[in-house]
Amino acid sequence: MVRGFGGAAAFPDEVWELVFSFLAADADRNAVALVCRGWHRIERRSRRRVFVGNCYAVAPAAAVRRFPEVRAAAIKGKPHFADFNLVPTDWGGGAEAWVEAMAGGWPHLEELRLKRMVVSDDCLELIARSFKNFGVLSLVSCDGFSTAGLAAIAANCRNLRELDLHENEVEDNCLNWISHFPESFTSLVSLNIACLEGDMNTSVLECLISRCPNLKTLRLNHAMPLEKLVSLLQRAPQLVDLGTSKFSADHHPELLSKVESTFAGFKHLKSLSGIWEAGPAYLPAIYSVCESLTSLNLYYATIQSPELLKLVSECKNLQRLWVMDLIEDNGLIAVASSCKLLQELRVFPSDPYGVAPPISLTEHGLVAISAGCLMLHSVLYFCRQMTNAALLTIANNRPNLTCFRLCIIDPHTPDYISQEPLDAGFSAIVESCKDLRRLSLSGLLTDRVFKSIGASANRLEMLSVAFAGDSDVGLHYILSGCKNLRKLEIRDCPFGDKALLDNTSKLETMRSLWMSSCSVTLGACRQLAQKMPRLNVEVIDERRGRPLESWPDDFPIEKLYIYRTVAGPRSDTPPCVWTV
C-alpha cells in the first residue's frame, strides 16, 4: 500500500483508533472515513456502533462486511406513520435478513435495538444463540414475536443486562417465560415488560429481582395486583426507574401503609411511570418520591385535575412530564410555577374521538408552560383550539425549542378568535426557534406557512404535515428549503407531481418521504424512479389487485414511500407494494 506523506503512516493504527474513538457522532466518523484510504480502513475496523435509520437503505451483508467489529447496532424499519395504522401490516421491515447477517458477521455483538420492525420468534432464538456476550435487547414498536421467543432470550443470554420491550405487540403463549432465566442469572440491570398483556408469575419475578442486585430499571405491565406489586418492590429499593402495574385496589389501610412505606424506601428513584388506573386512594402514597423525580409518565393514570395538580406540584425537579389533558389549563399553570426544570412536556388527549364532554385544556396551558419553564425544549401537545397570538407568545418565550409537535385534534381548525389560518403562529415558531429539529403541524394552514418553514427552518430534520396547504407550492417550498431535512411525512394535503419532480435531487439528501392521500400520480412516480436510481419509489395501494404496470400515468397514488438506498429495490415487497 502506498503510504502518503503525513497520511495514515504518520502514526500507528492504534493511535488513530484512539483519536477516532472521541468522535461520537456517526456523521463525524463518516467524514473521517472519506479522508484517505488509510483512515477509511482504520475507521471501519474500529467502529463499534452502527445506526441504520432505514433497514432497506443498505444491504445487511454490506453493513456487516464494512464494519466487522461492531458491538452495538440500532436499526429502524417501518415509516413513522405505521404507528397510526397508515402503513399496511405486511409492508415489510422484517428483521430476519439483518439478524442472519449479524449472526454470521458480528459474533461479538452485545447490543441490538430494533424499532418498528417485524421480529419473529425465530429471530429471537437466533439472537439468543448467536451472540455469546449479548447484553442489551431493545424492541420498540415491533411485532411478530411472542413470549416464547422471549423465553429463548431469557434461557440463553447469560449476560443479559437490558431487556427493553417498549410498546410492542407481543403474542402471549408462554406464560412462564420469566422462569426461563436460569438460577445463576444475576446480571439484569433493566427490565421493561410494560407492553406484555399476560399475568406474570409474581413469585418467579420476585425471585429474579432478588438475585439481580444491579437492577435499576423495572417497568411492569398492568396485570399485577397492587399487593403483589408492593411485595415485589420491597425487594428492589435501589430502583432508579420504576413502572408500576395497576395502582388501584379496594381500600385497605394496611395495604395503603405498605404502599407508602415501599415508596418511602426508594431513595434513588428518578423516573416513575405505569400507575395504571390510579385511584385517589393510593395515589398519595407516591408523594414521598415526588421531590426526587426527574421523569413522570402519567399517561395511564386516569386521575382527574385536582389530584394531578397536587401530584405534579410536588415534583419540583421534574424534567420530563407526560400527562393526559385531564390536567387542564389549571394543572399546567401549576406545573409552570412548580416545575422550573421542566425540559419535555407531552400532553395526550384523554378522549381523542370526542365522545365525552370536552376538557378544559386550551392554548393557555401551553402558553403558561412556555412562560414558566425556561428550560423547556420539547413539546407534544394535543388540544382542540389554538390562536396565532398564543403561538407567537410561545415562540417568543421559548426560542430554545428543539421539538414542537402540536396536534389540534380537528383538522383544518383555524385560529378560533380571528378565524385566520395558523400560518402566522407556526411561522413565528420556526423563525424564532433556530434550533428546531422536529416539527408537527396541524390546524388550518395555507401555503404561506410552508414558505416560512422552507426559508427559516434550517436545522429542521423531521417534519410532519397533515391536512394542510393549498397547492403544490407548499411542498415545493419545503423541498427547496429546509437544508437539513431528513424525514418528511405528509398526509391528506393537496401536494402533487410538480413539486416532487422539481426537487428530485433533494430526495436523495433525505432519509425518506412519505405521502398519503395527496395528489401524486403514478406517472410522476415513474419519472422520479427513472431519474433517480438510488431512490426506491414505493407505491402502496391496497385497493386494487391488478399489477402496477397496467395502470395509466394519471392513476392517483394512494400512498407513496420514497427513500434513498444503496441496496436497490427490495425483494420482500408484499402484494400491496410496488417499487416503481
Add this chain to the structure above:
Amino acid sequence: MSPPLEHDYIGLSELHCTAAAAASVGIGGGGAEDGVLNLKDTELRLGLPGSQPAERKDEVGLTLGLLPKVFVSGAKRGFSDTIDGAGKWGLAAGGGGSEVEGGKGGALFSPRGENGGGGLLPGHGNAGKDVVAKAAGQERKAAAQAGNSAGSDRGVAPAAKAQVVGWPPIRSYRKNTMATNPSKNKEDADGKQGLGCLYVKVSMDGAPYLRKVDLKTYNNYNDFSVALEKMFSGFTIGQCGSHGIPSRDGLSESRLMDFLSGSEYVLTYEDKDGDWMLVGDVPWEMFIDSCRRLRIMKGSDAIGLAPRAMEKCKNRN
C-alpha cells in the same frame, strides 16, 4: 354569502348536496321554521333510537343546524356563528363545541367500517371562511349524545364510526383505560384503529394456543357461535362423542350454547370492568361494546358464574 361547503374525508357525495341544500335553507329559514322545529324537538318521545316517525328525517335534512332537542337553540347559534365567521370558536371548543359538532353529526353519517383515509381536500384558498370539516369523530359524538334524535333518525347505529384513519395521531397500541369510551378502549387495547375491526382473544381451556376473532364481522350471536364452533371444534371433538359431534358444515341451526352444553364447556367473556360474564345475556351490540376477551371454560370451572349453563350440563349429562 354562498352556502358554506361541507368537506369531509369520507367522500360521501350525497352528503354534500344535502349539506349544501340544508345549509342554505337553514340560514334562510331563520326564525319561523326554527320555531316550528323547536316545538317538535322538545316534544317528549318514547321509543328506541331509530324509531322516530319518518317525517323527522326531512326536517332534519332541511336544517343543518337542527340538533338533539336539548341543544337546538344553542346549536343554531353556534352553527350560524361559524358560517358568519364571527369567531365563536371559544364557545365551540368549550361547552358549545358539542353542539356544533352535534349539528354536523345530524347531517353527516357514514357506514361502518368505511375507510376514511381516501378523502382529499380540494383547495383551501378561501381558508377560514369555509365551515371547518370536522373529523368524523363528531359523528360518534353526536350519535352518542343525541340518543333518539337526529343522528339516530338517520339510521346510524350508536356504535358507528367514521373516523379518519390514523387521526388524531395517537399510537393505536396504547391501552386507553378511560372508561368513558369502552369500545374505543377495546380497539386501542387490541391495537386496531377501529374502522370495522374489533379483535378479541379467544382462549379455550385445554387448547394449546389462543385465537383471535374480529367481533365486527358478525352481526349476531348465531353467526358468532357458528364461527367459534368452526374454530374450536377441533379441540372438543373428543368430549362431544356421546352427544353427537356438532356438525361443522351441516347444521346451520346449531348454536353455541347447544354445542357447548353438549361438550361441558361454557362461553364467557371479560367485560370492560374486568368481570367475567356469561355470553348471551345482553344484546349483541352491547356485548361487542363491552367484550374485552373471551374464554371457553370448562363447565366445572363455571360454578357460580353460570348457573344456567351448569343446569344445562347437568340435564344433558
